[in-house]
Amino acid sequence: MKKPLDDEVRLRHMLEAANHVEEFVAGKTKDDLHNQPMLRFAVERQLEIIGEAVNRLSDSLKEGYPETEW
Secondary structure, eight states, X not given: OOOOOOHHHHHHHHHHHHHHHHHHHTTOXXXXXXXXXXXXXXXXXXXXXXXXXXXXXXXXXXXXXTXXXX
């Protein structure tokens, strides 16, 4: 059976995905995002990765940062 990922690994996945988004949109405009499906899909996928990781973070970690809108 596969060991569940811990919070540190999930946070690293989130950071990596955010860095990808930053890289993908560097020098791009809002129109580029709307007119380039591959760019839009790449950004959307990274946002999905972030969302999935957030949903699987432990309650204790989330409770430790109440100012963050998880």
